[in-house]
Amino acid sequence: MGIPRPTAERLSRLAYLLEQQASDNKPLTSAEMEQLTGWPSHTIRKDISVLGRASGIATKNGYPPRELAAAIRETLGFTETEHNCCIVGLGRIGSAFLDYTAFNESPFTIRAGFDSNVNRIEILKAEFPLYPTFKMKDVIPRLDIRYAILTVPPDQAAQAAEKLISCGIRGIVNFTPVILPAPPGVEIEQVSILDALGAVAARLATTTKE
Amino acid sequence: MGIPRPTAERLSRLAYLLEQQASDNKPLTSAEMEQLTGWPSHTIRKDISVLGRASGIATKNGYPPRELAAAIRETLGFTETEHNCCIVGLGRIGSAFLDYTAFNESPFTIRAGFDSNVNRIEILKAEFPLYPTFKMKDVIPRLDIRYAILTVPPDQAAQAAEKLISCGIRGIVNFTPVILPAPPGVEIEQVSILDALGAVAARLATTTKE
């Protein structure tokens, strides 16, 4: 029995949020999480209920953040503590992630950056190595990289995605405005800003018009 | 009767895609759009069917891109040709959008940028004016800005969002990893890269495990 996709996505966010809140491990009730996330408390409880049969994490006044986050991580398959990622395309948007501190507290680690422009690779500084694009086939399997953040110019997006997949990448976060078809076994998440604006505008249009 | 949210989001993407493809106005069939988007053709046809009763856009061999895109735009409320946006926070990520060309072909236009650091405002170059944060209350209503792209550091996100909403912003695209609760009448779209990676990983975990 699989976990419903929306549930999995909410839980993933929730775990991240809990880890930020976890300084004191004081239990949070589902009603308090509703305040923090905007999702109804019964949805949150239902989501949590898929974790383990009789998960039994809750105490009298709610869920201890650390334990709950750990349980989520486990059933979502985040158990291997670190998921290895790479950045493909080191233009303005890509290079903005080179020192993006929020990665430190996450289960994702950037292991490599790629760009076809050798100049950029030599100029830019990062805490992980930068390689020319043609080394992908060697580097990605060697460092066991499964995820890619795609920030190349639009006209190179399709080609880059194809190459990444052939190198064994399983998940792509696509920052370009190009819609990439996902072959079976590969998950692609589009985070184009135009899509995001479109989604917001569409939602405003439908909720207002009703 | 409102349009289902997933339908609205797909249509929004589809319109964007069609406008890119529209150089020659040769009709596209729903099967061809399936190739381009990865969505099943019957879903696409069903989506299109909500546009107008007996929409009648289709010809013998499919839908002319330009007409279809126009119809989508209209029923989604994109009729006012330009939607005015602003960028809030001109650090590495925010400033990466200053010359992001894909906006030109979209219904969204960036009208202003804001940052609390006056130095940045003077150094950076953009095709729209840059203002210090305290001018938001004046500038946003005056330029009729409804959407904001939020790219401030995480610890300023909540405060900035609140201020934007009080200035009349209706939709926020939130690039920070902070989860922002959305008051009624305001739509917030989270595009944190960590959420995106989490969603991808969660989907891989559930589809594989099944």
Add this chain to the structure above:
DNA sequence: AGTTGTGAAGGTATTCACAGCG
């Protein structure tokens, strides 16, 4: 002959409501 357009069927996710636990 091929493609659209849509009511109806089938699946999923959300919401409800309340029993049960600490």
Add this chain to the structure above:
DNA sequence: CGCTGTGAATACCTTCACAACT
């Protein structure tokens, strides 16, 4: 006795299948 946890009810979205149109 407030809060969790979950079967059951509801609402929603997707998929199917085929009549209608060109």
